[in-house]
Every structure is written in structure tokens, then in C-alpha cells.
Amino acid sequence: MSRIIVITSGKGGVGKTSVTANLGMALARLGRKVALVDADFGLRNLDLILGLENRVVYTAIEVIAGECRLEQALVKDKRQAGLVLLPAAQNRNKDAVTPTQMKDLISNLAKNYDYVLVDSPAGIETGFRNAIAAATEALIITTPEVAAVRDADRVVGLLEAHEIKTIRLIINRLRPEMIRQNEMLSMEDILDLLVIPLIGIIPDDERIIVSSNRGEPLVLDSKPSLPGMAFENIAKRLEGKEEVPFLDLMAHNDNLINRIRRLFKG
């Protein structure tokens, strides 16, 4: 049984595309066959983050129009076996396809893959409705910012109305130092507000920007990194290994000043 998972957030710029790229890569490294679908028609970026932008020939639009076969549009990742990308059209807008067309396309794709991860555009309009049309599961991305948390809650409501029952949360760009100073919502705060199960926390890290500059998802890096580990852990939890513990970001980010401070606090 293949799983169709939409990755969505409501608010833009919270890291949907980076999460999709890294998670897809991590699942493929676990030996799964993974198809990544860019559902952001007109503003595609998943190809760029994955470093596959020069190999895009056909897009989902040509497949839907019957101008090419589905297999022809899939871009195979040469670095990682089992990973393919179905690019979005760049010269069309989000109204160029309907939810029914997207649903048929993705259901077709799912026949040959263990996972189909759909990278949703921001917003809750046509593009979002297209992205969730075929999905049976959802990963909500939020950051510890008021606007992102509010939008995430709104999207959860819309997904529930769309009968998507399995909804899990990824908190991105957590900054332990700010939480310690009580200047940022903590993981517990966000869970308290949103009341959906957590599947991952990813620390804010410059390396995510560096890896997107290069078009090489962080999980490909031979040097282990905290965000890379966070992505790998999410992949394992998706695979049913719920017992994988969450990274203790608060401990990792500790420094001398903080220790002295706690010493005084007793």
C-alpha cells in the first residue's frame, strides 16, 4: 500500500519545500521508493532545492494534457536511487488544473511508489485544494511564530473537513536559545495550542540555507548534522518507528553562560 502524504502549512516561507526535499531523500535512503510532487504551479521550487532544476523536461501539466507519459515527466535523482520528482509547471497558474485531475494523476503515480510526498503551495485556495485532493495523510509545518501557528491551526481545520484523518506536526526553525530566554514559543506551547500529534522538531540552522544554495539536501551530507538527524528521525517515525526519541535541542544548544546562569538560579 503506498502512502500519499501532503506537506502543507497555510503560511508561506516556513520550510515546506526544504522539509519535502529532505524527508523524501531520507525515506529513499531507508530503501523506499519515493515520488516527490511539486504542487506549487507557477512558483515551483522543489526542483531547485533538490538540485534537479536543469533536468526538468516535462511537467505535471503535460501529463494531465496527455502530451507525454507520466514516466517521461519524472526526474530521477542520480544521487539517490528510488527518488523521483514530478515537477510543477512554471508558466501556468494554479487554476490550470482541477483537484480531480490532480487526484487522478497522483493516484496513478502512487501505484509504483511506497511514498508520494506532495509539496503544497502556501495559502488555502485552488493550489492547496489541488495538493490535498489525493492525500490520505498530512504533515503540517509550522515555525514558533504567531502567524505560522495560527495558519497551521486553520489548515488543520480544513484538512479535517476534507476527511484527512492522519495529521501530524513538524515544528521547524526552533531556536533553543530564544526559548530559554522566554522569547519564543516552545514545542510544548505549540502542541498545547494546536493539539495534533508531533512527528518532528527541526532546529533553526544555517546549514539548511547552505544546502539549498548548493541544491544538495542536508541528509545527503556525509557529516552528520542536527537538522539532518531531525529529518532522518521523521522518516523513521513515518516508517512506524514511533519510539525514535525526539532530539533534545535544549541540551544540544547549551553553552557556558547558560550553565552559569542556571547555577545561580539554583
Added chain:
Amino acid sequence: MINELIERLFNWSNTNSSRDEAKRRLKLVIAHDRAGISPEMIESMRQEILEVIARYLEIDQDETEFTLESDQRITALYANFPIRKVKRQKLLVRDEESETTKT
């Protein structure tokens, strides 16, 4: 003592942290979003309910609470109207009215 001094010196413990503020504000706005009710609607609802209650009871206007709260994805309307006293006369008038209509 030393703790307090250090805290104040480095501004380490700020009582009204932006984290608490964010959480408080989000709690409220999410409750409204989930219910799909605007603050104006809440206010007019409060007014109307208060009018009805005021016919029978004397309410402490300053102490009333009327809020939407969300918990475990269920939104509830909490209303708290502290009663000063029951308006006896009003009730009697009502009773007489109903009796006259019966006859």
C-alpha cells in the same frame, strides 16, 4: 539576593515575556478562528444575553465574563454573570400575567 541582582543586571528574567504574550494571544485568536465567530458578533451576543438576564436578575456588570475558549479542538462559550440579587417583583408580575391569560 545575589540572584536577583544578577537577574536585574542582565535582564535575564523578564516577567512579561514575549513567549507568554504570544501564547495568550494565539489562544484567543485560534478560539475565534475555530468557531468562525468575529469579536463583534461575540459582543452583540453578550449584549443580547445580558438584556434577557437583566429582566430577571440584577447582574454585576463589571464582573461579567464572556469568552470563547478552546481545548482539545473543542470550542466552548464561557459566560459568567455574577448575580447581585433576584428581581422578585418582576417574577410576580409575570405570574399574574400568565394567570390573567388563563382565565
